[in-house]
Amino acid sequence: MEALSTRGTAVVQAPPGTGKTTLAPQYVLEFLRDAGRTGRVIVTQPRRVAARSSAARIAALRGSKTGGEVGYTVRGDRKVSAGTLIEMVTPGVLLRRLLSDPDLDGVDAVVIDEIHERHLESDLVFGMLAQLRELRGDLGDDLVVVAMSATLDAAQFARLLGGADGPAPLVDVPSPVHPLEMHYATSRDSVTNRDRRDRSAVEDLVTATVRRALAETAPGANGTGGTGGDVLVFVPTIRGTQTVASALSRDGVDAVALHGRLTPAEQARIVSDRSGDGNHGGGDGPRRVVVATDVAESSLTVPGVRVVVDSCLSRVSRRDTTRGMSVLVTETASQASMTQRAGRAGREGPGTVYRCLTAAEYSRAPVASPPAVLTSDLTAAMLDVACWGSPGGTDLPLPDPFPAPAAEAAAETLRSLGALDTSGAVTGYGRRLAEIPADPRLARGGLVASRRVSTGTVAKVLAVLDGGAGPVDDLTRNLPSAKDPVVARFRRILEDAATQGGRTGSSLHGTDAVAYTLACSFPGLIAHRVDDREDGGSRGSRGAGPNSPGSHGQRYLTVSGTGAVWRDAGGTGAPEWIAVADITGASTRSTDGTGAVIRAAVPLTESLAFEAAAPLLHDEVTCTWTPGGPSGRLSARRVRGLGAVELASTPVSVKDLAAGEREKAVRAGLARHGPGVLEWSSNAAELRRRIQYLHDRQVEGYPDVADSGGAVQLTEFVVPDLAAGRRPDLAGLLRGLVPWNRHLDTDAPTTLTLPSGRTVRLRYPDVGSGGPVVVVTKLQDCFGLEASPEIAGRRVQFQLTSPAQRPLAVTDDLASFWAGPYHQVRSEMRGRYPKHAWPENP
Structure with missing residues (x-):
């Protein structure tokens, strides 16, 4: 309260178990009411499950129901009312709200929880709020901003949040830590030694560890008395939670999966306190095993847990250069993350932790996970900051600035979509894309596809591709229900956009509709089948066709130029064109040398491929110059293609090309190979060595004639002769490069x-x-x-x-x-x- 009274902002550092998530928002609300302010308190939670459960917990503490005095808003689900005073939201929801209402009318305070996790949207929200706080303060309408975390670089966030007035006050909340008994895996049983070809290897290992934990921590185990209590298990994927829970249930164990795709009612049932019904894990009732993704790592508390089994793996966002966007990958968790998970066993008393790594492997794990801004695709973030009025985010007080290469790649993508202009400012179309809560490429694909596909189908496909409504394994059969809240929201937005932009009708249905939506969303991932004859016989030399015995699958080439293997292509009937939904890197040995695997795709007709990727269609004459002989060799072909996919190629006479086209080809060839590939006479070669020697010795007037240097003058002099098929007089040209007042034979005698x-x-x-x-x-x-x-x-x-x-x-x-x-x-x-x-x- 003192920090808010003096500065109107604070950074709270408190370990798990101190109640900061449920108590701090109420303290902030109390401060506002004492100051006579009536605005709402917004609290961000990085995960939907945590936002819902935290709202329910605060509402219970205040003697009300969720949706009344305390409510929440997450993607696809909202429970608030006109009387809501504290609203729990995810960072993505608040980010969209900031972009649509930069002043946050009716909001007097924002609490950013778990900011140490450094999600990209949380970083953006933090930077925008820090800037908004200064702007509103200048207008006499202070915005209270509090940042909270269990582990946090407090000084850095305090400096950024405090602004020109100096660092924000730090509030350190100590908490008693119950002792934890740690168990590590043997090297044979470590998760790092799993068979990576076995998709269930992680789940099998974790299930075995849970069985061991249940036996060793059972009350009275080994005559010493175990800790008892419920068991919280961390696995990296939703599929993994379901697999482990099912395996334990077959043993008669009360096991449940906890992840972000459960309904609110299912999530509430799992995280509710069972002590009132006699089934609390610490009492006489049966022990429960909760198998969770990282939703239970922070903010979310599962009552009754005294044992944690940690797979020591995390599902994290990484930029995939193959797809040009962020994808989720599984990797070893950081020590900070594993410490957070272990702390869940000590919330209510002494606990026990089982880690599926050896102690040595734990010590070699990264201390902390890198911020998402350093590893993720920045396309959506660059569009968001442009909509905020800060192109490139250069004037935003972000915890870490955007890395220049990733930011420029994202800006180029947005320019190609028409979302940014050449100066980096957002366009009207860019604002339309930003209104759709998805990656800008998916948003653009949804808008384009809606012209020919029903908004209901487009919404279902986008919901899956955006990671919110099921797996992408088989989009033609596994599309989510129209009642799914994420689908319903996408459909509502697309219908509004269609009303504004017009549409030609729903002319595509079934597989074609799904494939076309996919192709519009990822035009660069439209792929064409690669046959033996198209590969110049290279496969034949290895004695294996694309579908022959021992082959790894059918090979494809994407429009963006990535070669990949689709193992589920269907033998000799593999479709010629496909729209790829999921592609990932793999060993070249297992992918016929391509280095990528297509995990999910839908057959696509050629006409729909051309329509979806129309800007990438090209029909042009290409001319190339290759070294060899006195003047090299010029060749030309007319090539029709879709991006990197060559559809047709026919020879063209070089004589029919304009001199400028031939010279352009020569310049490109010399830039690629260097002037050293020219046919030098002994006299010309010696002249070149002498001139370059003097240049390297920094003798004034002697130009750089090295291949990797700046032999621009020499290149320009020889281009006309090479383009005309003549042998250039290299010795004469070299002497012509030496200024008249320099004497080569004196400066560099022979x-x-x-x-x-x-x-x-x-x-x-x-x-x-x-x-x-x-x-x-x-x-x-x-x-x-x-x-x-x-x-x-x-x-x-x-x-x-x-x-x-x-x-x-x-x-x-x-x-x-x-x-x-x-x-x-x-x-x-x-x-x-x-x-x-x-x-x-x-």
């Missing part, structure tokens, strides 16, 4: 006259090697030469030989050689070559 009267040739280093100028000569020829001569400030290297032309010494410092090593050479050689001079003072 010969050196020695005291013996013999003239030797100077050998300049190869272009790009950075070596010295070299002279190879007999040692006797150098008698009388006191020191090594210099060219462009660098001494010439002498490779001295015996009278029989055998190597004796290499030096670029003759003075030092004569004073030292020469005497050893003299003592060894004068007996062998007595007819030659070996003076003591050479």
Whole structure:
């Protein structure tokens, strides 16, 4: 209260079990009412399950029902009323609300819970609220903002939240920690040693660990008395929760799965306190096993838990360059995450934790997970900040700035969608896309597909692709119900958009409708079957066709240029075109060398493929220049294709092309191969070495003629001749590059006259090697030469030989050689070559 009274903001750091999620919002509300303010308190929770359960818990504490004084809003579900004072929301809901109502009218305070998890939407909400707080403060309408977490870089968030007035106050809430008994896996039973080819390997290992935990922690176990209590199990996927719960249920165990796709009633039943019905795990009733994803890692409390079994795996968002967007991958959890999970066993008393890693593997796990902003696709985030009025997010007080490469890739994607203009500002179409709660590419695909597909079907497909309504395994048969709240919301938004933008009617149905929606959403993932004849016989040389015995499946090439294998293609009847819903990287050995696997796809007709990816259709003449011979070789073809998929290719006479097209091809070829691939005469090659040597020695006036350097002038001089099929005069062109007031033969002579009267040739280093100028000569020829001569400030290297032309010494410092090593050479050689001079003072 003191922090809010003095600064109107605070950063609360409190470990699990302190009640911050349920108590802090009420303290904030009390502060507002004492100050005579009547606005609502918004509280963000990173997960829908936590938002619902927290609202129910606060409502119960205040003696009301959910939807009255305390309510919640999550995607596809809302329980609020005009009298709601505290509203629990997910960060995505608040983000959309900020974009539609930047002033947050009627809201006096926002509490951001579990901010340490560093979800991308939470970071954006934090930055926008910090900025909004300053703006509203200038207008005399302060917005109270509180950030809370169990583990948090408190100083960083306090600095950003405090703004120009200095860091926000830190409120540290200590909490007693009940002791935890830790059990680690053996190396044989560790999750890292699972058979990764077995899809149920993780679930089998976790199930075995739960059975062990139930036996060892049962009251009276081993005569010592176990901790008893319910068991909370963490697995990375929804499928995993269902698999483990089913396996335990067959053993007669009261096991339930807890994840974000359960109905609110099902979630409430699992997280409700059972102590009132005599079934609390800590009492005399049967023990319960709750198998959960990371929804139970923080914020959400499952009463009665005294034992935690942790798979030590997490399902995290990572940017997939194959798809150009974020995908979920399973990887080892961070130590911070595993500590959070373990703490769930010590909320109500001493607990026991079983980790499916060895102690050594735990110590090698990352200390903390990287923020999502550093690993995720930023397309949606870049659109959001542009809608906020901060293109690129450069002036937002974000915990971490957008990484430049990922931000530029996202901006380019948005420009290609028409969502951003060339300056990075949001367009009207971009604002329409931002109104749809999905990745901008999915939003654009939904709008386009709705012109030919019913909004009901489009909504179902988008709901699945956006990860909110079931798996993508078989979209043609596993589409969610129209009553699904996520589907209903998508349909409502699409119908509103269709009313505004017009539509041509629902002309597509069934598989075609699903495939077309997919193709519009991911036009770059439209894929074409790759046959042996299209592959130049490379597969035939390995003796395996795409569907022959031992093959890994049918190969496809996506419009964006990714090769992949579809193992469920259906043998010889594999469709020619498919719309890909899920593609992932895999070992090249298991994918016929393509390195990617198509996990889900729907057959697509050619006409629908062309329509969905119309901007990627091209019919053009391509000209290429390849080295070889005096002038290289020009070739041209007319290519019709869809992105990287070549549909037809026919030769075209180079003579029919304009000179500019031929010269463009030559420039591209030289840029790719470098001028070193030209057919250099010995005279021209030596000239090039001499000029480059002087350039490397920074002698004024001599240009860079190296392959990897800036040989722009030379390239431009030879292009017209090569484009016309003529051999260029490289020696003449090189001399023409040297300014008239520079004297190449003086600055870089080709010969050196020695005291013996013999003239030797100077050998300049190869272009790009950075070596010295070299002279190879007999040692006797150098008698009388006191020191090594210099060219462009660098001494010439002498490779001295015996009278029989055998190597004796290499030096670029003759003075030092004569004073030292020469005497050893003299003592060894004068007996062998007595007819030659070996003076003591050479």
